[in-house]
Amino acid sequence: xxxxxxxFMQEVRxxxxxxxxxxxxxxxxxxxxxxYIASKEIYNGKNILLRMVEPERAISFRVPWxxxxxxICVNRGYRIQMNSAIGxxxxxxxxxxxxxxxxxxxxxxxxxxxxxxxxxxxxxGKGGADFDPKxxxxxxxxxxxxxxxxxxxxxxxPNTDVPAGDIGVGSREIGFLFGMYRKIRxxxxxxxTGKGLSWGGSVIRPEATGYGTxxxxxxxxxxxxxxxxxxxxxxxxSGNVAQYAAEKANQLGAKVVTLSDSSxxxxxxxxxxxxxLAFVMKLKNEERGRIDAYIKAYPNATFHANETPWNxxxxxxxxxxxxxxxxDVAAENLLKNGCICVCEGANMPxxxxxIALFHKAExxxxxxxxxNAGGVATSGLEMTQNxxxxxxxxxxxxxxxxxxxxxxxxxxxxxxxxxxxxxxxVKGANIAGFVKVADAMIAQGVV
Ligand code: NDP
Ligand code: 2IT
Numbered sequence: 221x222x223x224x225x226x227x228f229m230q231e232v233r234x235x236x237x238x239x240x241x242x243x244x245x246x247x248x249x250x251x252x253x254x255x256y257i258a259s260k261e262i263y264n265g266k267n268i269l270l271r272m273v274e275p276e277r278a279i280s281f282r283v284p285w286x287x288x289x290x291x292i293c294v295n296r297g298y299r300i301q302m303n304s305a306i307g308x309x310x311x312x313x314x315x316x317x318x319x320x321x322x323x324x325x326x327x328x329x330x331x332x333x334x335x336x337x338x339x340x341x342x343x344x345g346k347g348g349a350d351f352d353p354k355x356x357x358x359x360x361x362x363x364x365x366x367x368x369x370x371x372x373x374x375x376x377x378p379n380t381d382v383p384a385g386d387i388g389v390g391s392r393e394i395g396f397l398f399g400m401y402r403k404i405r406x407x408x409x410x411x412x413t414g415k416g417l418s419w420g421g422s423v424i425r426p427e428a429t430g431y432g433t434x435x436x437x438x439x440x441x442x443x444x445x446x447x448x449x450x451x452x453x454x455x456x457x458s459g460n461v462a463q464y465a466a467e468k469a470n471q472l473g474a475k476v477v478t479l480s481d482s483s484x485x486x487x488x489x490x491x492x493x494x495x496x497l498a499f500v501m502k503l504k505n506e507e508r509g510r511i512d513a514y515i516k517a518y519p520n521a522t523f524h525a526n527e528t529p530w531n532x533x534x535x536x537x538x539x540x541x542x543x544x545x546x547x548d549v550a551a552e553n554l555l556k557n558g559c560i561c562v563c564e565g566a567n568m569p570x571x572x573x574x575i576a577l578f579h580k581a582e583x584x585x586x587x588x589x590x591x592n593a594g595g596v597a598t599s600g601l602e603m604t605q606n607x608x609x610x611x612x613x614x615x616x617x618x619x620x621x622x623x624x625x626x627x628x629x630x631x632x633x634x635x636x637x638x639x640x641x642x643x644x645x646v647k648g649a650n651i652a653g654f655v656k657v658a659d660a661m662i663a664q665g666v667v
Contacts, residue, residue, distance in 0.1 A: 225254050232273055239322035241543060245329050245568060246273050248575075248587075252647040253654050256635075268658045275328065276309075277301040278321070281371045283349055285363045287356075297368050299347035299375055299383070302328035305660040308379055309345030310335055310596060310603075312386030315364075315393065317352040323543070324348060327386070327567055331596070333653030334589040337628045340600035345381055347372070353388045354508075365396035373401050376411055378606070384413040384599050387542065390460060390505070391416060391426065410606025413599035422602035424617040425595075430464025430540070430565060431618075432594015432625050434472065437536060437563040439629035440584040443643065444560075449473035454534035456480045457541030458504050458511050461565040461592065465538050466497050478529035480541060481511040485529040488514075488521035533557040540565030548573035555581050564588035575646065582642050590628050590649035597624045628652075 232246050250269065257263040283297040298321065301309045311331040314324070324346045332344030351364055376383060385394055394414045401411050408420075415421035424431070438448050451474045455462050458479040466476045475491035479500060488496065499517055503509045512523045530537065530550035537559055539546045543566065546554075551574035554562065561584040564570060568588060570578075578585040598621055605611050612620075628649075635655075636648020 221255050221258065224258065225250050228254060228269065231270065236322075236325070239325060241322045241326040241568070242329065244572065245326040248572065248646065249329075249333070249650050249654070252644075252650040256651045256654070262662065263658065266658075266662060268661060269654075271661065272303060272332065272657065273329065275300050275302045275325065276304060278325070279375055280321075283351070283364065283368050283371070285360070285367045287360055295349045295351040295364070297347070297349045297371060298324050299372060299381070300324050300328035300345055301375075301381055302344045302346070303332040303657060304343035305657050305664060306336060307341035307343045309381035310342035310384075310599065311344055311346040312348075312384045312596075313389045313393075313397075314346070314348035314386040315351045315353050315388035316348070317350055319348045319350045326543070330567055330589045332657060333650060334593045335596055335600075336653040336656045337590060337631060337649060338593050338597040338600055338624055339627060340597060340604075340624075342382075342596065342600050342603075345383070346386070347383055348386065348389070351388075353393075358392070361393065362396045365393050366400045369397045369400035370404065372397075373404050376401075378409045378411050378603070382411060382413060382599070382603060384596070385460065387459070390414075410603050413602040415602070420602075420606055422598060422605055422611065422617060423614045424621060425598045425602055426460065427464040427467070428598035428621055429461045429592050429595030430466070431468045432597065432621055433461065433465050433538060433540070433563055433565040433591050434468040435594065435622055435625040436586055436591040436629060437538070437561055437584075438472065439626055440561055440563065440586060440645075443633075444584070447472075448536070451475070451535040452477055452533065453536045453538060454478045454529050454532050455538045455540055455565075456485065456529055456545060456569070457539075457566065458500055459540075461595070462538075462540035463497065463501055463504070465540055465565050466492060466500075467494070469538075470494055470497065474536070477534065478532055479511060479514070480529055482541075483510050483512060484523055484525040484527055486511055486514045486521050486523050487529065487532055488518060490520060530554055531557075534559055536561045536563065538563055538565050539569035541569065542566055543568040544571050546570045546574050548577055550574060551577040555583070560584060562586070563591045565592050567592065579644065579646075584643075584645075586632075586645045587649050589653060590632055590645055593628055594621050594625055597621060
C-alpha cells in the first residue's frame, strides 16, 4: 500500500513540484483514500484520484486598479475550477498577499471533499488575488473588487461557479463584487453567496462557519458523553470564523480565553464574554484595527506579540486563522496541557506532524473539510433560497445547519472508525467526501 501511495505522489509531485501546500493536501487524501480505493472493485483501473487532483480549469488574470494617490497598481487574480461532477463549482475568494496557485489549489481540492460532505449539490472551486486589503481605503477596496469582477464575471454564473468569501473577503467585498457582476451581466442572480440580507443573502451565513465548527465539536464531545459547557477554549484568528466560533462557544456556556491576528494573540483568563466579543467585532469589522487594542480596553488581559495561542492551557482548541498555524511543537504543548479536542475552523491549520501527534494521543481531532463545512453548507442554502426566490427564517436555517453538521459527523464515524473504536475523522471525512464525487465521475464517463 505504501508503494501505491508513493507511486501516486511521485506523479503528482512531478506535475506540481512548486506547490507545497497543494502537495500537503493531496498527500493527506492519498494516504487515507488510496487504501479504500484498493479495497473496492468499482474503482479499479479508473484513475479517479489522479483525475481529481487535476483542476478542470485554472484561470489566472491581470487585475489593474488605481490607488488613492492616483498610481496604477497591478495584482494577479485567480479562479481554480477544480471539480463540477456533483454541482456548479463553489468556494470562496481569498484576498491576501500570500495567495498563489499552490494555496488556491490546496483550498480548491479540499473544497471538493468538503462540499461533497455537506450532501448539497456543489462542486469545488476557489479563487482570489495576491491583493493586501490591510490599510486600504473603502474606495481602493471598491476599485479593486470592481476590476477583479470585470474579468471574473465571464467565468462564473449561478449554474456554473458561485464564489463567496474567505480570508480578506467579507460582506463589504461581496457587495462590491456583486454590484459589478450585476452591472456587466445585466442580471440579478445568485452568483455569489454571503450577500447582504436585502439583496439575496441568507440569515446565518455570516455566522455559519464559526457556529458549524462549534456544533461539530459538540458532536465529537457527545461521543464521549461530554459537552462544551464549562470548557476552556482557545481560539486563533479574530476574523469571521473566529468571531462566530467564540459567540457560539459563549452561548453554549464555554469560556473562550484567546483570540489572535497575524501580529500575535491576546489571553484573557476571565473569558472573552459577549460584551468583550462585541468590542472585538467592532474593532475588526468596522475599525479594522489590530488585536492588541484589546488589552487597552481590558487591562487584565495580556498580548503576546508574534506568537500563536497554543501554549495556553485549554480543553478545546479551535484554530480559525490560516493554514499550518498549529505545528508539532504547538501540538505537544496542547497535549501536555490536557487538551482533549482540536476542531479546525480554518482550512488545513494543523500540520501533518501535529495531526499525527493528536492521532497518537487519540484525542478528538476534526479536519476543516468536515468541521468548517457549515459555511459552505449555508452558502448552499443561500443558493437554494435564491433559486426559490424565497427566504427562510433564522430558526429554519440554523436547524438545517445543525442537521448538516450532525450528518457530516455521522459520515466521519461511518468511514473513519478504527478497529479499536478510535474515530479517525481525517480518514472518515476524506473517504466519505471522495465516494460521492468518485461515483458521479464514474457515472459521467471520462470527461
Ligand atoms: P478573515 O479574513 O475574516 O480573518 C482571518 C483571520 O486570520 C484574521 O484574524 C487574520 O489576521 C488571521 N490570519 C490570516 N492570515 C494569517 C497568517 N498568515 N498568519 C496569522 N494570522 C493570519 O477570514 P476568515 O475568518 O473568513 O477565514 C479564516 C480561516 O477559515 C481561513 O483558513 C479560511 O479559509 C477558513 N474558512 C472560512 C470560511 C468562511 O466562510 N469565511 C469557511 C470555511 C473556512 P490578520 O487580520 O492580521 O491578517
Ligand atoms: O473554505 C470555505 O469553505 C469557504 N471559504 C466558504 C465557501 C463558500 O462558498 O461559502
